[in-house]
Structure formats: structure tokens, C-alpha cells
Amino acid sequence: MKVVCVIGVGLIGGSFSKDIKEHYPEVKRIGxxxxxxxxxxxxSxxxxxxxxxxEDVVKADLVFIAIPVDAALKVLPLVLDQVSAHAVVVDAGSTKASLCEAVKDHPNRxxxxxxHPIAGTEFSGPSAAIAGLFKGKTQIICxxxxxxxxxxxxxxxxxxxLGMRIRYMNAAAHDVHIAYVSHLSHISAFMLGKTVMEKEENERDIFDMAGSGFESTVRLAKSSPAMWAPIFKDNKKAVVAALSEYIKNLEHFKSLVEANDFNGLYNQMEQTNRIKDILTGLAPQHK
Amino acid sequence: MKVVCVIGVGLIGGSFSKDIKEHYPEVKRIGxxxxxxxxxxxxSxxxxxxxxxxEDVVKADLVFIAIPVDAALKVLPLVLDQVSAHAVVVDAGSTKASLCEAVKDHPNRxxxxxxHPIAGTEFSGPSAAIAGLFKGKTQIICxxxxxxxxxxxxxxxxxxxLGMRIRYMNAAAHDVHIAYVSHLSHISAFMLGKTVMEKEENERDIFDMAGSGFESTVRLAKSSPAMWAPIFKDNKKAVVAALSEYIKNLEHFKSLVEANDFNGLYNQMEQTNRIKDILTGLAPQHK
Incomplete structure (x- = not known):
């Protein structure tokens, strides 16, 4: 490889670019x-x-696209129009079906x-880029x-x-599953943050009473709206389905509290404790 | 101080006991x-x-009660019946109004x-006890x-x-506020875990697609049902109010996704991004 074009030099594109330098020091990286x-x-x-x-993508051996999905839907066909036959174009978007659909008849498909690399933080921009971000993380390929x-x-x-684990999936299945394990987590965190901020007009109360539990649960509410609004739009059907299930479960939990159904509450939580084993399974790759 | 009785030798009581040993090495700690x-x-x-x-609480200079709130409501009056006049009895429960009410006419009130120390982890039992858990954390006194x-x-x-920051509050206000910043986070996490586990019958999909964002948001779903079911029961009114607000916000967010209201989604998230500043304010005490 001689030239890598990174389209979108934020958290994901910037981190990828840092790793390219580490592993392919001879490569010229064009942002x-x-x-x-x-x-x-x-x-700088x-x-x-x-x-x-x-138009510089014509020089590239590899093009890495890490921009919001609405922009990627426009940019990917333009990139494919121009790349050389030996170039591979990879994107990093959180939804896959619409992108695959958008270029399915492109002559350079x-x-x-x-x-979709399962990696990131709640921060954004080039200064948020981290060397080694992808090490031990899953790369889903559709x-x-x-x-x-x-x-x-x-x-x-x-x-x-870069140290990634590879998993292959169907694009439609990817989008449905990721709505549950990623998109729903973000909505859950954003709305938790909103609910608490609405209640606590006097922010000092939050400062003093919020502990590490709140901080952990609400962390994703720091995420970039410019990235997430397009994801929710693009994956509308799966997001609405996941969100409906979540709301249904919350409504049911509320009805158990209202009915003083102590055993019902206990059982729901005890069954959900099984998440411990699932998260332990994640440990080495995702920490 | 010569004798400290710790009622409930789990995560919180055990951690307190470890700190007592550190700062008052001459004290005998009775569990x-x-x-x-x-x-x-x-x-061991x-x-x-x-x-x-x-009955050993009669020997104590300090009694620390760290058991589920339903048990504390029974145990606290019995402890007050027996303690010596110079002993102070402190509890660590996540709700305060019902305990204050339960002993308001007790001769040893x-x-x-x-x-309520704002400290803890999602783990439980004596083996989960951590020396220094309370350092830099807030102690709310009602x-x-x-x-x-x-x-x-x-x-x-x-x-x-132990290095704690002290804050004084009214018990009723404490219970309402803590429903938002703590109890709601736990319900949010438990129901997120439940929703994802119900969807993903094949757990391998969760292993491979869940990243650090899901892990962070769902972390509190590992918490002890024996501790949390009594809290939700005890703080029913405030928990139902907080949960209703949360569900209303989620329903509204869902309606924005359904209506393709891209700007509405963007604005909601952008406004909630302000949580960054609030969490940054928490940083030194709560990390």
C-alpha cells in the first residue's frame, strides 16, 4: 500500500489513520x-x-469512509466512480443495508x-482519535x-x-441486531439524561447526588447528534421496533411497582442478572 | 471508639468496615x-x-446498618432499643423518608x-468490599x-x-431526587438488558456485536435484586413519577423517528449533550 484516503478525519477515521501509520509507516495518508x-x-x-x-481517491490503494451515514450514502457512489481497479473502499457506518442497496448496481460494487467496526467512544473529532482503538474489537463485514x-x-x-476479530453477517440482520445492542443503548442514555436534566432545574442537586452508576448509564448521551440523527433515520424500522420493546418492558416494570408486586420486580431483575455472564464473555475484546 | 457493629457485611458494610480498620486500627469490628x-x-x-x-449492638460506639431497606425498617428500631446513650447509629440506605418516619417517635431517635453514601458498584457480598470506596464520595445526611x-x-x-464530602438534605427531597439520578438509571439498565436478551435468543450475536457502549449502559443490570426490589417498593411514588417521565420522553423520541423528524431528533440530542458539562463537574469526586 502506498496511499490511503481517509474520508472523515474524526474519532473513527482519525483512529484508523493513526493505526495505519503504526502498521504501514511507508503509507501516505490523505485526509x-x-x-x-x-x-x-x-x-497538525x-x-x-x-x-x-x-478526486484524490483515484490515487488510493485503500479508501476508508467514516462519516455520518446520510453523507456516506452520497459519497460512496462518487468514490466508487473514481477509484482505481485495485483499490478497496471500506466504510465504518453503524448501518449497512442502505449503503449496500445504494451501490448494488454500481459498476465498481x-x-x-x-x-462496521464495533469500536468508539462518546467523543468526536480528530482530537478524539486514539491509536489502538480497534485492537481486540470486532469488525463486522456484510x-x-x-x-x-x-x-x-x-x-x-x-x-x-490492527488486531481486529472478523465476523460476517447479512446486512439486514446486522441492522436489526445492532438496533438492539447499540442504537437502543444510545436512545436509552440520551433520554435518561434528558429526563434527569428536565427534573433537576438546579444542577447542583445532580452534582451532589449522582454517582458512578448514573455516569455509566448516561455516558452515551454525550455522543454526536450529527452522527446519531442519521443513524436513527437510516435504521428507522429496526430502531422503532427495539424502542417499542424497551418501552413495553419499562411500562410493565412500572405496573409491577404500582401494583406492589415485589416478587415480580425481584424476578425480572434476577433474570436480567444473567447479563453478567454475557458481559463477562465480552471482557477481553471489549475492555 | 472501641467497638463498631456492622449490620450487613456486604459491599457497603464490608467496605465501611475495611476503612474503619484503616483509620481506627484499635477498634473491634463486630459483623x-x-x-x-x-x-x-x-x-476469613x-x-x-x-x-x-x-444484642451485641449494646457494646457499640458506632453501629453501621447496610442492609436492604425493607430489613432496615425492621432492624433500625430494634437497634435503637438496645444501643447505649453514647452510640451513634448510621444507615446507608438508598431511601431515607420511610426510615426517618419509622423511628420519628422512638425514644432514642x-x-x-x-x-446515604453515594458510593457502590454493581457487585455484592463481602468479597465485593473495597477499601477506600468512600474516598471523595458524597455522604448525604438527612x-x-x-x-x-x-x-x-x-x-x-x-x-x-474516610474522605467523604458531606451534604445535608431533607429526607423527602432526597428520595425524589435520588429516584431520578439513581433509581431510574437502574431501571433503565435492567430493562435495556431484558429487552436485548429477549431479542437475542442466540447469545453469540450479543457477544459479537455489543461494544463498550452497551456494556456501560447496561452495567447496573448486574445489581442485586435483593437490594433493589425493596428500594423500588419503598420509593414507589417517586420511582413511578421518574419512570413515567422517562417513558414519555422515549415515546416522544420514537414519534420523532417515526415522523422522520430529523431536526427534532438532532435538537433533542444536542440539548442533552449538555450532560457533558454536568458529568465533567462530577469528575474528581466520582471517578
Whole structure:
């Protein structure tokens, strides 16, 4: 690899770019972003070697797209229009079906690998980029059979160099499952934050009474609206289904509290304690 | 101080006992618990020096009650019946109004200090006890004027030795506010865990797709039902109110997704991002 174009030099794109430097020190990394300030910041932080434009993707061996999904839906076809035959184009979006659908008839569909690295933090921008962010994390790859074999191989080599575990999924199944384990967590946290802030007009009460439990549960409410609004729009059907199930469970829990059904409350929580074993299973990869 | 009785030798009582040893090495710590296994474990871990019975509180200079609130409502009056005039009885329960009400006419009400340390983890039992758990954490004290002045002083000295920040509150206000910043977080996490587990019959999907965001948001779903069912029962009115607000906000968010109201979603999240500043304010005390 000689040239990598990183489209979107924020948390995910910037972290990827840092890892590329670590594992492929000879590669020139060109940053492409709508946000000129992000580009300058990424350059000054050494996250990229050069500021580029979309037409620079013609020079790339690998293009990494890490921008909000509404923007990716427009940019991905333009990138595929221009890339060379040997280039692999990977995205990092949190939804996969609409992107796969958007380029399914593109003459260069075989250059695209639909991916979703299960990695990130609640922060954003080039200064939030972290070297080693992807180490031990899962890379979900969708519709792998639509990507040229040699380009699959090339992308896998990079993901493995970064220390990722690879999992293959159907794009539609990905979107439904991720609505539960990721999108719903974000909505849950955002609405918890909103509910508490509405109640506590005097913020000093929050300062003094909130502990590490609240902090952990509400952490994702710091996340970027520019990233998340497009995800909820794009994955509407699965998000609404997951959210409806969640609300139904909350309503039921409320009815148990109202009915003084102590055993019912106890049993619900005891059954849910099984999440311990599931989270323990996650431990080495996701800590 | 010569003797401290710790009623409930789990996470909170055990951690308190460890700190007492650190700061008052001459004190004998007597553990009292319904759970014989916990008592043996606490003894073998050095969390207490001696296993006792409830009647041993007569020997105590300080009694620390850290048991589920339904049990505390029964035990606190029995403790006050027996303690010596110079002893201070402190509890650590997550609700305060019902306890204050239960002993408001007790002849030894002045020996009781109603407290709620904002500290803990999602784990339980003597093996979960952590030295230094209370350092830098907030100790909320309710109805302080009902406690004998000398006993307030004695308890404060201990809390300060442990490194705690003291805040005074009305018991009813405490219960309403804590429903939002603590009890609601737990329900939110428990129901998130339940919703995801119901959906994902094949747990491998959770293992592979859940990242640190889900882990953080669902962490409190590991908490002890034996502690939390009594809290929800005890604080029913405030919990139902907080939960109703939360469900209303989730329903509204869902309606914005359904209506494709992109700007509405964006604005809700952007406004909630202000939680960043609130959580930053928490940082040194609660990390």
C-alpha cells in the first residue's frame, strides 16, 4: 500500500489513520473532510500527511469512509466512480443495508467492502482519535461475497494488522441486531439524561447526588447528534421496533411497582442478572 | 471508639468496615448478618474481627446498618432499643423518608443519623468490599437536626476520616431526587438488558456485536435484586413519577423517528449533550 484516503478525519477515521501509520509507516495518508477545521487539526496532530479532495481517491490503494451515514450514502457512489481497479473502499457506518442497496448496481460494487467496526467512544473529532482503538474489537463485514476476492484479502490483512476479530453477517440482520445492542443503548442514555436534566432545574442537586452508576448509564448521551440523527433515520424500522420493546418492558416494570408486586420486580431483575455472564464473555475484546 | 457493629457485611458494610480498620486500627469490628455464609466469609477476609448477634449492638460506639431497606425498617428500631446513650447509629440506605418516619417517635431517635453514601458498584457480598470506596464520595445526611449534637460530631469525624464530602438534605427531597439520578438509571439498565436478551435468543450475536457502549449502559443490570426490589417498593411514588417521565420522553423520541423528524431528533440530542458539562463537574469526586 502506498496511499490511503481517509474520508472523515474524526474519532473513527482519525483512529484508523493513526493505526495505519503504526502498521504501514511507508503509507501516505490523505485526509478528506467537509470540515476544514477538522482537516487542519488532523494535519497538525499528525493524523494525516496531506489534506485532499474527493478526486484524490483515484490515487488510493485503500479508501476508508467514516462519516455520518446520510453523507456516506452520497459519497460512496462518487468514490466508487473514481477509484482505481485495485483499490478497496471500506466504510465504518453503524448501518449497512442502505449503503449496500445504494451501490448494488454500481459498476465498481466489487471495490466496496461494507464494514462496521464495533469500536468508539462518546467523543468526536480528530482530537478524539486514539491509536489502538480497534485492537481486540470486532469488525463486522456484510455481503462479503459482493467484494472482489483480492480486495477482501487486502482489507482483511489490514484489519488483522490492527488486531481486529472478523465476523460476517447479512446486512439486514446486522441492522436489526445492532438496533438492539447499540442504537437502543444510545436512545436509552440520551433520554435518561434528558429526563434527569428536565427534573433537576438546579444542577447542583445532580452534582451532589449522582454517582458512578448514573455516569455509566448516561455516558452515551454525550455522543454526536450529527452522527446519531442519521443513524436513527437510516435504521428507522429496526430502531422503532427495539424502542417499542424497551418501552413495553419499562411500562410493565412500572405496573409491577404500582401494583406492589415485589416478587415480580425481584424476578425480572434476577433474570436480567444473567447479563453478567454475557458481559463477562465480552471482557477481553471489549475492555 | 472501641467497638463498631456492622449490620450487613456486604459491599457497603464490608467496605465501611475495611476503612474503619484503616483509620481506627484499635477498634473491634463486630459483623452482624442474617447470612451466615457472608459472616464466615467476612471473618476469613478480615473484614470483621468477630461474628455477633443483634444484642451485641449494646457494646457499640458506632453501629453501621447496610442492609436492604425493607430489613432496615425492621432492624433500625430494634437497634435503637438496645444501643447505649453514647452510640451513634448510621444507615446507608438508598431511601431515607420511610426510615426517618419509622423511628420519628422512638425514644432514642437522637442516636440515629440518616445517611446515604453515594458510593457502590454493581457487585455484592463481602468479597465485593473495597477499601477506600468512600474516598471523595458524597455522604448525604438527612434530618441532621434530629440527631444529638455530640453524635453528629462523632459520625462526621468518621466520614471525614474516610474522605467523604458531606451534604445535608431533607429526607423527602432526597428520595425524589435520588429516584431520578439513581433509581431510574437502574431501571433503565435492567430493562435495556431484558429487552436485548429477549431479542437475542442466540447469545453469540450479543457477544459479537455489543461494544463498550452497551456494556456501560447496561452495567447496573448486574445489581442485586435483593437490594433493589425493596428500594423500588419503598420509593414507589417517586420511582413511578421518574419512570413515567422517562417513558414519555422515549415515546416522544420514537414519534420523532417515526415522523422522520430529523431536526427534532438532532435538537433533542444536542440539548442533552449538555450532560457533558454536568458529568465533567462530577469528575474528581466520582471517578
Amino acid at each position: 478528506i473532510d467537509q470540515n476544514e477545521d477538522y482537516l487542519k487539526e488532523a494535519l 496532530l499528525g493524523v494525516i500527511e496531506e489534506i485532499g479532495r474527493l 466489487r471495490n466496496y467492502l461494507a464494514a 455481503e462479503v461475497e459482493q467484494t472482489a476476492f483480492k480486495l477482501q484479502e487486502k482489507a482483511l490483512e489490514v484489519f488483522q494488522a | 452482624i448478618d442474617q447470612n451466615e455464609d457472608y459472616l464466615k466469609e467476612a471473618l 477476609l478480615g473484614v470483621i474481627e468477630e461474628i455477633g448477634r443483634l 437522637r442516636n440515629y443519623l440518616a445517611a 434530618e441532621v437536626e434530629q440527631t444529638a449534637f455530640k453524635l453528629q460530631e462523632k459520625a462526621l469525624e468518621v466520614f471525614q476520616a
